[in-house]
Amino acid sequence: MRLDYPTNIKIIRVPCTGxxxxxxxxxxxxxxxxxxxxxxxxxxxxxxxxxxxxxxxxVEHVRNLLEEVGLEGDRARMYNLSSGEGPTFAxxxxxxxxxxxxxxxxxxxxxxxx
Amino acid sequence: xxxAERKPFEEIKDLLKGYKKVLNVGCGTCVAxxxxxxxxxxxxxxxxxxxxxxxxxxxxxxxxxxxERQCDREYLEALDDMVDDYEAILSMxxxxxxxxxxERFPNKPVLPAVDTTFIGVNQDVGWYxxxxxxxxxxxxxxxxxx
Numbered sequence: 001m002r003l004d005y006p007t008n009i010k011i012i013r014v015p016c017t018g019x020x021x022x023x024x025x026x027x028x029x030x031x032x033x034x035x036x037x038x039x040x041x042x043x044x045x046x047x048x049x050x051x052x053x054x055x056x057x058x059v060e061h062v063r064n065l066l067e068e069v070g071l072e073g074d075r076a077r078m079y080n081l082s083s084g085e086g087p088t089f090a091x092x093x094x095x096x097x098x099x100x101x102x103x104x105x106x107x108x109x110x111x112x113x114x
Numbered sequence: 115x116x117x118a119e120r121k122p123f124e125e126i127k128d129l130l131k132g133y134k135k136v137l138n139v140g141c142g143t144c145v146a147x148x149x150x151x152x153x154x155x156x157x158x159x160x161x162x163x164x165x166x167x168x169x170x171x172x173x174x175x176x177x178x179x180x181x182e183r184q185c186d187r188e189y190l191e192a193l194d195d196m197v198d199d200y201e202a203i204l205s206m207x208x209x210x211x212x213x214x215x216x217e218r219f220p221n222k223p224v225l226p227a228v229d230t231t232f233i234g235v236n237q238d239v240g241w242y243x244x245x246x247x248x249x250x251x252x253x254x255x256x257x258x259x260x
Contacts, residue, residue: 021154022154022158023154023157023158023161026158026161026162027161029165030161030164030165065158065162068123068162068166069123069162069165069166069169070165070166070169071165071169107169108165108168108169111168111173
């Protein structure tokens, strides 16, 4: 399977999306990332029962926090797929990139360069 | 335990309007259990303030430190060498902790980041119920605990 997905995405592997903390997502945006998204297993298929459900709640929380500070909540998203769905992974990467391109660059980026 | 809620973000931001360097002090006991003012909540609020102030082109430097209990003098000692570096202190503890902090550092403005709401019990994650009015005259022995 030869699949392409946007090269601007940096993948950080975690054992389960349940490991992702609110601060991991928030810090990414705070440090100038244009967007951040979590890709977890399909709902109902978590090896640890509810890791991906917790991740979804945390992503929702981060979206609210971003809106609260004056940024677009859609800079954070959660996607679900199974480990056998390579084409879906590539499609989500493309979708997220298009979403971020529509939102424009993170206005906090300039502070990190300074 | 004592249950508190974080103040609306805009209110906290407004409280810190005139400051450029603030120490956010969390409390590791009651307000940490009710997910309002523990170490994680301090980090989240600091990140929010940092981002919001940068968006306003008026950056703020936020320090973070969470002590075991703000209502206990021996734990406040850990802050003694720290507070001089900051213009103000933001406290995420209950009213008792905030007052104790203000008493220990009379030369620094101590600002509250949470609203203390009641003494209650933990029914489930994020579900707290008021169970005591701290009336100093307990009659629960006569009322079947109701």
